[in-house]
Amino acid sequence: xxxxxxxxxxxxxxxxxxxxxxxxxxxxxxxxxxxxxxxxxxxxxxxxxxxxxxxxxxxxxxxxxxxxxxxxxxxxxxxxxxxxxxxxxxxxxxxxxxxxxxxxxxxxxxxxxxxxxxxxxxxxxxxxxxx
Amino acid sequence: xxxxxxxxxxxxxxxxxxxxxxxxxxxxxxxxxxxxxxxxxxxxxxxxxxxxxxxxxxxxxxxxxxxxxxxxxxxxxxxxxxxxxxxxxxxxxxxxxxxxxxxxxxxxxxxxxxxxxxxxxxxxxxxxxxxxxxxxxxxxxxxxxxxxxxxxxxxxxxxxxxxxxxxxxxxxxxxxxxxxxxxxxxxxxxxxxxxxxxxxxxxxxxxxxxxxxxxxxxxxxxxxxxxxxxxxxxxxxxxxxxxxxxxxxxxxxxxxxxxxxxxxxxxxxxxxxxxxxxxxxxxxxxxxxxxxxxxxxxxxxxxxxxxxxxxxxxxxxxxxxxxxxxxxxxxxxxxxxxxxxxxxxxxxxxxxxxxxxxxxxxxxxxxxxxxxxxxxxxxxxxxxxxxxxxxxxxxxxxxxxxxxxxxxxxxxxxxxxxxxxxxxxxxxxxxxxxxxxxxxxxxxxxxxxxxxxxxxxxxxxxxxxxxxxxxxxxxxxxxxxxxxxxxxxxxxxxxxxxxxxxxxxxxxxxxxxxxxxxxxxxxxxxxxxxxxxxxxxxxx
Numbered sequence: 001x002x003x004x005x006x007x008x009x010x011x012x013x014x015x016x017x018x019x020x021x022x023x024x025x026x027x028x029x030x031x032x033x034x035x036x037x038x039x040x041x042x043x044x045x046x047x048x049x050x051x052x053x054x055x056x057x058x059x060x061x062x063x064x065x066x067x068x069x070x071x072x073x074x075x076x077x078x079x080x081x082x083x084x085x086x087x088x089x090x091x092x093x094x095x096x097x098x099x100x101x102x103x104x105x106x107x108x109x110x111x112x113x114x115x116x117x118x119x120x121x122x123x124x125x126x127x128x129x130x131x
Numbered sequence: 132x133x134x135x136x137x138x139x140x141x142x143x144x145x146x147x148x149x150x151x152x153x154x155x156x157x158x159x160x161x162x163x164x165x166x167x168x169x170x171x172x173x174x175x176x177x178x179x180x181x182x183x184x185x186x187x188x189x190x191x192x193x194x195x196x197x198x199x200x201x202x203x204x205x206x207x208x209x210x211x212x213x214x215x216x217x218x219x220x221x222x223x224x225x226x227x228x229x230x231x232x233x234x235x236x237x238x239x240x241x242x243x244x245x246x247x248x249x250x251x252x253x254x255x256x257x258x259x260x261x262x263x264x265x266x267x268x269x270x271x272x273x274x275x276x277x278x279x280x281x282x283x284x285x286x287x288x289x290x291x292x293x294x295x296x297x298x299x300x301x302x303x304x305x306x307x308x309x310x311x312x313x314x315x316x317x318x319x320x321x322x323x324x325x326x327x328x329x330x331x332x333x334x335x336x337x338x339x340x341x342x343x344x345x346x347x348x349x350x351x352x353x354x355x356x357x358x359x360x361x362x363x364x365x366x367x368x369x370x371x372x373x374x375x376x377x378x379x380x381x382x383x384x385x386x387x388x389x390x391x392x393x394x395x396x397x398x399x400x401x402x403x404x405x406x407x408x409x410x411x412x413x414x415x416x417x418x419x420x421x422x423x424x425x426x427x428x429x430x431x432x433x434x435x436x437x438x439x440x441x442x443x444x445x446x447x448x449x450x451x452x453x454x455x456x457x458x459x460x461x462x463x464x465x466x467x468x469x470x471x472x473x474x475x476x477x478x479x480x481x482x483x484x485x486x487x488x489x490x491x492x493x494x495x496x497x498x499x500x501x502x503x504x505x506x507x508x509x510x511x512x513x514x515x516x517x518x519x520x521x522x523x524x525x526x527x528x529x530x531x532x533x534x535x536x537x538x539x540x541x542x543x544x545x546x547x548x549x550x551x552x553x554x555x556x557x558x559x560x561x562x563x564x565x566x567x568x569x570x571x572x573x574x575x576x577x578x579x580x581x582x583x584x585x586x587x588x589x590x591x592x593x594x595x596x597x598x599x600x601x602x603x604x605x606x607x608x609x610x611x612x613x614x615x616x617x618x619x620x621x622x623x624x625x626x627x628x629x630x631x632x633x634x635x636x637x638x639x640x641x642x643x644x645x646x647x648x649x650x651x652x653x654x655x656x657x658x659x660x661x662x663x664x665x666x667x668x669x670x671x
Contacts, residue, residue, distance in 0.1 A: 002193075003191070003192050003193070006190060006193060009241075010190060010191065010241065013241050014233070014237045017233060017236060017237040017240055018233060021233065028261060029255040029256055029257060029261065030261035030264060030265060033255045033257070037219055040216065040217045040219075042217065042219050042377045043377055044265045045266070045267065050267040053268075053375075054438035054439050057372075057373040058440060060603055060653045060656060061569055061601070061603035061606065061607045062603075062607075063607065075538065076568070078568065078607075079538075079571065082568065082601055082603060083540060083570070084540060086374055086398065086569075086602075087374035087397070088374070088396060088397050088540070089216070089374070090543060091540075093527070093528045093539060094529070094532075094539035095539075096529050096532070096539050097538045097539050113652075113656070114653075
C-alpha cells in the first residue's frame with residue numbers, strides 16, 4: 001500500500017473521529033488508565049514528589065553513607081539511593097528488602113557529597129514498595 | 132590455518148536478525164555456524180530504543196509495516212515474556228504542535244485496530260488536568276494528551292536468548308570472530324574465512340552463506356562482488372540511570388520529528404536522532420549538537436529534564452533500505468531478503484533493512500529462502516517456541532530471594548534476564564555476593580556469564596548482565612568485575628587491569644557528550660577512585 005492510500009484512510013478516520021466527538025460526550029479517562037496499568041507498576045506521582053524527584057536520584061554510589069549509618073531494613077544505604085530509588089515499576093515485589101529498622105539518616109545525609117536527602121529517599125522508596 | 136568444516140549454513144552477523152536466523156535454521160534441523168566480529172547485539176541492536184513496537188509513525192506511509200510489526204511483536208511478547216514489559220506513552224499535545232489533539236487521537240484510534248495483535252491495550256485521551264495529574268512534570272500549557280502502549284525489551288538479552296537456544300540446537304556460535312573473506316568457486320560462494328579473537332584464521336564451508344550484518348551488509352556482500360544498497364541512518368540516545376517518569380513521553384523536535392523518552396525498568400532512554408550517515412561504521416561518535424537537539428525538544432514538553440543527570444549516550448546506525456529524495460524519517464523500515472545468485476554470487480543471501488520489532492519475521496523469511504535454496508522441507512517454529520527461561524513461570528522474586536539469600540530486588544532483576552532459569556544461574560559459583568550494587572548483579576550471575584554466556588570482555592559483561600549500567604557507571608564495581616571475569620577466563624593481573632581500563636575508556640567516550648555540572652563532579656570522583664587505571668592513557 002502506498003503513501004496516498006495510507007493518507008486517504010487516515011483522512012477517512014479523521015472525519016469519522018470528528019463526527020464521533022460531536023455526537024458523544026467525552027468521559028474522564030484517567031482513572032481507567034491508572035487502573036489498567038496498576039499491575040505493571042505504572043502509577044501517577046504527585047506534584048510534590050515530582051518537584052523533589054531530580055534531587056532524589058543524584059546518588060553516585062560513592063558509598064560514604066554506608067560508613068556513617070547502618071541499613072534500612074536489609075538494605076545498605078547506598079543501594080537504597082542508587083538502586084531502589086531508580087523507581088523500578090515492580091518495586092512492590094521487593095518490599096521485604098526495606099522493611100525493618102531505620103538508621104540515622106541525618107548522619108548519612110550529612111556525609112553525602114552530592115547532598116542527597118536520604119530521609120526523603122527512604123520515605124519515597126518505602127511508599128512505592130508498599131503499594 | 133585450521134581445516135574447513137562443512138555446514139549447511141554460515142550466518143554472518145550476530146545482531147538480533149542473525150541470531151534469529153541461526154535459531155530458526157537450527158530448529159529446522161540444519162547445521163549452522165554463526166559469526167560476529169564483535170559481541171552479540173553490540174551493533175545496531177544494542178543501540179536501539181529497546182522497544183518492541185508497532186510503529187504508529189508508519190501509518191502515514193505504509194500500514195502493512197505497522198500490521199506486520201504488531202503481529203511479530205505479539206509473537207515476541209509470547210516467546211520472551213521475561214524480557215518484555217509494558218511501556219505506556221503519554222503523548223502531550225502543545226500549542227503549535229504539527230498535529231492537533233484530534234488528529235493525534237485519530238492516529239491512536241487507527242493504531243488501536245492493531246494493538247490486540249501485540250497484546251496491548253487501546254489508547255486513552257486525557258484532558259490537560261488529567262494529563263498533569265498522571266504526570267505533573269509535563270508542560271502546564273498542554274492542550275491534552277493521548278496514551279499509547281508499547282513493549283520494552285532488553286535487546287542484549289533478547290539476542291543472547293536467541294544465540295543460547297541456537298547453540299542448544301547444535302549451532303556453533305563464535306563472537307569476536309571477524310569474517311575476512313568469502314570463499315568463492317566460480318560464480319558460487321562456498322564458504323568463509325574468519326579470524327578468531329586469538330588471531331587464528333580458519334575456514335568454514337557451507338552450502339549457503341547468510342549476510343545479516345545490518346549496516347555492514349554492503350561491505351560483506353561486496354566481498355563476493357555482490358551489491359546491497361542501503362541508506363544508513365545514525366541515531367543517538369541519551370541514557371538516564373533511573374526512571375524519570377513512570378510514563379514514557381513523546382515530544383516534537385524543532386524540525387517536527389517525533390522523539391521519545393522511554394521509561395524502562397530502572398533507566399530512561401531519550402531519543403532518537405535520524406541522520407544520513409556516511410562515516411566509518413566502526414567509529415560512530417555522539418556529537419554535542421545531537422544531545423542539545425534532543426534536550427531542546429524535551430525541555431518544551433518536560434521542563435525539568437535538564438535537572439536530571441544523564442549517565443551516558445548510545446549510538447548506532449540503522450540499515451535502512453535505500454530510497455532517494457526522502458527525509459530520513461520517512462524511509463520505510465521494511466526489509467528485503469536478497470538472493471545474490473543473479474549478481475554472480477550464488478549461495479549468498481542478504482537480509483537488509485527492518486527493525487527490532489520484526490526481527491523474528493525477518494529471520495523466518497530469510498530462513499525460508501535458505502531452505503528453498505537447500506531443498507529443505509521444514510517450517511519455522513519460532514513464533515510459538517519459547518526462548519530459554521520462558522518454558523515455565525518463574526517463582527515470586529521474594530521466594531527466590533529468601534531461598535538464595537539475596538535481596539528481592541536482585542532476584543527480580545535476575546528473573547528479568549533469565550526467567551525461570553534464574554535459580555540455576557545463582558547456583559553457579561556458590562556465592563550470594565552482590566557485585567554491582569546499582570543494578571544489582573550477583574557475583575554468581577557474572578561467573579555464569581563468563582562460563583556459559585561467551586563473555587570475553589567487561590563490555591560483554593555489561594551487555595549480558597547489565598554490570599556498570601547504573602548511576603555510578605562502574606566506578607564502584609568495575610574492578611571487582613574485572614577480578615571475577617579475569618579469574619574465570621584465566622587473565623593475568625595486568626590483563627585484568629587492562630580490561631578495566633578499556634571499559635572505563637569506552638564508557639568515558641559515551642559519557643563525555645552529556646556531562647553537565649553534576650556529571651563532571653561524578654567524573655572527578657570516579658577518575659580519582661580509579662586513578663591507577665587512568666595513568667598514561669590520556670583520559671585523565
